[in-house]
Amino acid sequence: MQTGPATPLPFLADLTVAQRDAACQDGPVLVLAGAGTGKTKTLTAAIARRIASGVTPSRILAVTFTNKAARGMTERIAAVLGEGAQPGWVGTFHGLGARQLRIEPEAAHLRPGFDIMDADDSRRLLKRVMKSMQIDAAIDEGIATSRDPVKLMAKRIETFKDNLIAPEDAALRVEGLIGAATRERRPIDAAGFRAAVPVYIEYQRRLREANAADFGDLLLWPARTMQIDEAYRLRWAGRFDCVLADEYQDVCYVQYAWLRLLSADHHQIFAVGDDDQAIYSWRGSDLVYLRRFLKEYPDGTLIRLEENFRSTAHILDAANGVIAHDAERMGKTLFTRKPAGDPIEILRFADAGAEANGIADEIQRRHGEGIGWDDMAILYRSNFLSRGFEEAMMRRRIPYVLVGDVGFYQRAEVKDGLAFLRIATTPDDVQSDEAFRRVINTPPRGFGPKALDELEAEAAFRQSSMLRAIETADLPARCRGAGLKFVDLIRHVGQDTRSSVADQISALLDGSGYRAMLRASRAETTEDRLENLQELLEIAGGFHTARELLDHAALATSGPGEDRGERVKMMTLHKAKGLEFPHVFLPGWEAGAFPPPYGDVAEERRLAYVALTRGMRRVTVSHCEYRRGYEAPSLYVDDIPHGHKVSGWLRANARVKSMGSGQAKTIVSWPTDAELVGRMGG
Numbered sequence: 001m002q003t004g005p006a007t008p009l010p011f012l013a014d015l016t017v018a019q020r021d022a023a024c025q026d027g028p029v030l031v032l033a034g035a036g037t038g039k040t041k042t043l044t045a046a047i048a049r050r051i052a053s054g055v056t057p058s059r060i061l062a063v064t065f066t067n068k069a070a071r072g073m074t075e076r077i078a079a080v081l082g083e084g085a086q087p088g089w090v091g092t093f094h095g096l097g098a099r100q101l102r103i104e105p106e107a108a109h110l111r112p113g114f115d116i117m118d119a120d121d122s123r124r125l126l127k128r129v130m131k132s133m134q135i136d137a138a139i140d141e142g143i144a145t146s147r148d149p150v151k152l153m154a155k156r157i158e159t160f161k162d163n164l165i166a167p168e169d170a171a172l173r174v175e176g177l178i179g180a181a182t183r184e185r186r187p188i189d190a191a192g193f194r195a196a197v198p199v200y201i202e203y204q205r206r207l208r209e210a211n212a213a214d215f216g217d218l219l220l221w222p223a224r225t226m227q228i229d230e231a232y233r234l235r236w237a238g239r240f241d242c243v244l245a246d247e248y249q250d251v252c253y254v255q256y257a258w259l260r261l262l263s264a265d266h267h268q269i270f271a272v273g274d275d276d277q278a279i280y281s282w283r284g285s286d287l288v289y290l291r292r293f294l295k296e297y298p299d300g301t302l303i304r305l306e307e308n309f310r311s312t313a314h315i316l317d318a319a320n321g322v323i324a325h326d327a328e329r330m331g332k333t334l335f336t337r338k339p340a341g342d343p344i345e346i347l348r349f350a351d352a353g354a355e356a357n358g359i360a361d362e363i364q365r366r367h368g369e370g371i372g373w374d375d376m377a378i379l380y381r382s383n384f385l386s387r388g389f390e391e392a393m394m395r396r397r398i399p400y401v402l403v404g405d406v407g408f409y410q411r412a413e414v415k416d417g418l419a420f421l422r423i424a425t426t427p428d429d430v431q432s433d434e435a436f437r438r439v440i441n442t443p444p445r446g447f448g449p450k451a452l453d454e455l456e457a458e459a460a461f462r463q464s465s466m467l468r469a470i471e472t473a474d475l476p477a478r479c480r481g482a483g484l485k486f487v488d489l490i491r492h493v494g495q496d497t498r499s500s501v502a503d504q505i506s507a508l509l510d511g512s513g514y515r516a517m518l519r520a521s522r523a524e525t526t527e528d529r530l531e532n533l534q535e536l537l538e539i540a541g542g543f544h545t546a547r548e549l550l551d552h553a554a555l556a557t558s559g560p561g562e563d564r565g566e567r568v569k570m571m572t573l574h575k576a577k578g579l580e581f582p583h584v585f586l587p588g589w590e591a592g593a594f595p596p597p598y599g600d601v602a603e604e605r606r607l608a609y610v611a612l613t614r615g616m617r618r619v620t621v622s623h624c625e626y627r628r629g630y631e632a633p634s635l636y637v638d639d640i641p642h643g644h645k646v647s648g649w650l651r652a653n654a655r656v657k658s659m660g661s662g663q664a665k666t667i668v669s670w671p672t673d674a675e676l677v678g679r680m681g682g
Contacts, residue, residue, distance in 0.1 A: 009052050011080040015045055018305050023049050028300030030248070030293045031272045034334045035319070035613035036310030036580065039272050040069065043246055044076045046270055051077070051085055055241050058088035061262065062244040063096060066578075067555070069246065070095070089240070093255050095555050097218035100236065107232065108213055108221035113547070115212040115422070115431045116554040119154075120415065122214040125434060126154055129203045135195070156189075156196035157203065161216030162252045162284040164224055167201045211431040219254045226261040237262050248273030248293075252284035267297065275330050276323050279574060279607045281600060291330060308334045310580050310616050312341025314644045318619070319612040321641040326605055334613075344612070344645040345620040346637055352627050356388035359585050359622065360396050363568060366583065373399055377569040377581040379611055381594040385587060386570055393568065403571040409553045413518070413529045416442060417536050418553055420508035421501070423467060424494035425546045427487075433459070433466045440466075443517040445486060446479035486512065501549055502540035509533060573611045584615035589623045590631040608636040621645075 012020050019038055022031045023045035033039035043062070051057050064070045074086045089096060098116060101108055108114075117125065127150045135149070165173045174193045181188035207214065213221075226233035243263040245251070248271040251259070263269040271293060278287040294300050308316055316334045323329065349355040363376050378389055386402060393400045408414060419435035426432045441447040447455075458473035459466045467490060470483040489511040493504050509515045518529055543549040569581065588594060595604035612619060621640075623633045 009049060011048055012045060015042070016305075016307055018303060018307070019045065022046065022303040022305070025270075025301050025303065026268065028267050028293070028297030029270045030290070030300060030302050031270070031305060032302060032330060032332055033272050033274050033305040034308060034332055035274065035277060035610070036308040037305035037334070038307075038309060039246070039274075039305060040072065041076075042305065043244060043270075043272050044073045047073065047087060047090075047244060048077050048080050048085075050242055051081060051087070057085055059239065059241040060087035060244070061089040061096070061240045061242075062087055062246075063091065063093055063259070064246040065092060065250060067092060067095065092555065093258070094215055094218045097222050097258070098213075098551065098555065100222045101213065101218060104232075107225040108217055109208050110213060111211050113211070113426070113431075115210070115426075115434075116218070116551060117207070117212050117214045117434065118409070118415075118554050119215065120410065121434050121438075123150055123154055124437070125206060125210075126150055126157070126199070126203055129199060129206060133199060133202060135199060152192065153196055153199055156193055157200050158216055159284070160196070160200055161220040162254050164220065164227070164254050164257055166220070166224055167204045170197045170200050209430065210433060211429065212434070219258055223254050223258040223261060227257070233261055233264075237265055241266060242268035242270065244270040244272075246272050249275055249278040249287055249290045250280050250285045251289055252286060256286075256289045267299075269297075276326070276332075276606055277577065277610050279577060279603055279610055281603055291328075304332045306332050306334055308336045308613075311336060311613060312338050312617060314341050314343045315612060315615050315619055318344045318640045318644045319609050321644065322605065322612065322636050322639045323609040325639055326602055328602060342618050343643075344640055345618075346633075346640070346645050346647040347620060347622040348633070348647070349622060349624050350626065351624050352385075352388050355587055355622055355624050356392040359389065359587065359620075360392035360398060362620075363393075363585075364396055364398060367398075371583060373566040373568050375582040376585070377571070377576070377579075377583070377614070378585045378587065379571060379573050379576045379614060380586075380588050381573055381596070381607070382588070383572060389570060389587075393570075399567040400570055401567040403569050404575040408532070408535070411529075411532050413532050414536050414553075416514065417505050417509060417533055418550060420490075420512060420514070421505050421546050422550055424490050424504060424508060425550070426465075427467050427490050427494055428465050430459070430465050436466045439512070439514075440483075440486065443513045445482035446476065447483070451475055451479050500541065501543050501546050502537045504546065505540055506537055573607050576614050577610050580614055580616055582615075582617045584611075584619045586611050586619065586621045587623075588627075589621050589634040589637055590627060591634055592631065593627070594634045594636070605636070608634075 012023060015023060016038070019042045022029065022042050029046075031039065031042060033042065047060060047062055050060060062070075062073065064073070070091045074090050077086050089099070091099070101110070101114075102112075105112055105114055130150060130153060135153070160167075160170055160173075163173075174197055178188055178190045178193070180186075181190075207217070222236070226236060240262060243259055245259055250273070259269065271290070273290045275287055275290055278285065278290070281287070294302060311319075313336055316336055320333055347358070349358060359378065366376065367373060380386060380389075390400070390402075409418075416439050419438045422435040423432045423439070437452065440452075454473050454475060455466050455469050458464075459469040462469060462472065467487060470480070470487050473480075475483060489508065493499075493507050493511070496504065496507075499507070515530070515533065518526055518533075540549055543552065569579075594608070595601055621637060623637065624631055
């Protein structure tokens with residue numbers, strides 16, 4: 001087996017021995033990269049080393065889970081090898097799958113120029129399908145419950161696509177799955193999946209009719225076509241000499257199959273992952289593909305990255321202690337050359353209010369000592385825990401942001417602006433109908449349910465877009481007049497090829513009365529919504545065509561502008577994976593809450609490991625004596641070795657604060673750095 005070029009490459013000198021060994025290894029390679037061990041740096045070096053060794057950049061495929069990571073890799077490669085040396089195929093699974101389909105849309109039974117529906121648009125289409133099939137007569141626009149039937153159906157269809165089940169195979173495959181589950185006495189929603197089969201078939205038919213693909217289609221059809229059409233597979237596999245994949249522990253079956261089919265001939269597959277950080281099984285990820293890598297590739301190489309560059313020794317030893325109780329892990333031990341630092345603080349509060357107020361006070365105190373707001377984060381297991389912290393932060397005027405709450409491209413006004421652009425781009429194609437439905441009555445133009453039903457019937461009769469159907473449909477005079485005015489605006493802007501994409505969106509927002517509608521609103525969110533539209537225009541300025549912007553928006557995983565200004569970050573532990581903060585607060589570590597009574601116990605332990613390893617300098621774990629009842633500490637608190645934690649509980653010098661009700665409430669007094677060192681010495 002080859003192990004890289006004979007001549008040393010300058011950019012490899014900056015790597016550790018383990019990182020360099022990994023980057024220079026050919027053939028099947030699994031890099032088991034612990035938290036904070038430089039996996040992205042290693043993956044980037046592996047790509048650069050292959051290019052420097054003579055592999056043509058366009059014949060390298062590298063896949064990540066975020067656009068940010070993909071951009072970071074291409075920028076690093078350009079920095080060490082020069083512009084033009086970046087590989088041609090670097091991106092997310094869905095982004096690269098979309099690119100594959102753009103080149104050969106026939107694989108998904110689509111035409112060139114197809115639309116990519118985001119989750120919200122897909123859900124709207126699915127809702128109409130279910131209503132037309134009378135799956136649930138109670139489904140009404142705008143109504144969502146904890147058992148939202150549309151959401152449940154969407155999840156089942158997503159499960160079909162994640163498992164490479166095409167509509168025409170769904171009935172047979174579902175019966176096979178139900179039979180297997182019955183034999184093995186495993187629970188399965190047999191009735192739900194059987195009911196999903198005809199909905200899936202009709203939903204997919206309507207997608208094809210609208211010349212549109214949802215996210216699941218972007219990998220389903222390329223992978224499935226490679227499975228059943230060897231000529232197609234050879235055509236695509238022959239494009240690449242090596243395949244590299246990040247976060248391999250997070251892949252689902254369709255992603256795994258896509259990678260395997262592309263690398264089946266040359267076996268030049270380089271996978272980076274960490275079984276200790278596999279925390280997404282609830283969205284389809286399957287850790288088994290990483291753990292069986294060496295069984296599938298007996299001649300493969302396993303390299304462990306264990307030197308952590310992020311955290312102090314106390315934090316790493318605490319995390320190692322927690323994850324060591326997972327008997328199924330592949331095994332590695334994080335270490336660092338950094339000083340020991342502060343031990344993990346374990347603080348017990350009387351109740352949730354005391355916990356929220358105490359943490360907010362401590363954040364304020366640390367900021368007063370020079371710690372930036374951006375350097376502190378509150379990470380919690382469940383979303384419901386955020387409310388108390390939000391209120392405590394607002395009372396103290398501490399700037400904060402709920403990370404990942406609503407992404408930029410998912411905000412209503414941004415989706416509306418893009419919908420106007422989509423209609424103007426393809427006004428006479430039925431693939432613009434979903435966008436048309438979204439904005440035709442915003443602001444109101446008299447297009448209620450009856451008018452829309454008339455338009456849909458006219459469009460179906462004439463086999464035209466709903467926009468064109470306005471010109472011939474039997475509509476009330478007022479509605480028809482407003483509709484024709486809307487048609488004129490759309491066509492005028494769409495035919496204006498001299499204007500930039502940003503100018504087209506601006507003209508549509510003003511001409512439709514949308515921006516005026518927002519300005520006239522007295523809602524508290526009006527200013528933010530107008531700012532979001534302005535930011536959309538600034539983003540649009542960076543794209544040459546409307547199609548590029550629409551594809552970018554559909555594939556974007558997070559919105560720009562979400563981190564403007566210095567603010568304390570608040571997010572769930574799942575959202576925090578991949579991030580790091582000098583000061584981390586981990587509230588709600590109580591038995592019954594973390595781990596919760598549902599879910600996989602081993603995965604919850606991995607989540608605790610991820611939580612601890614987000615911290616760089618100081619980590620505080622807290623739990624309450626009473627939250628929704630009397631609570632005991634989480635088992636993970638006990639799993640942290642005693643030599644790496646200190647505890648506090650309503651200490652003698654605790655502060656007393658006067659609350660709004662006039663009653664006094666005791667709050668934990670936080671230990672200083674000197675006190676922590678003193679405790680450890682004692």
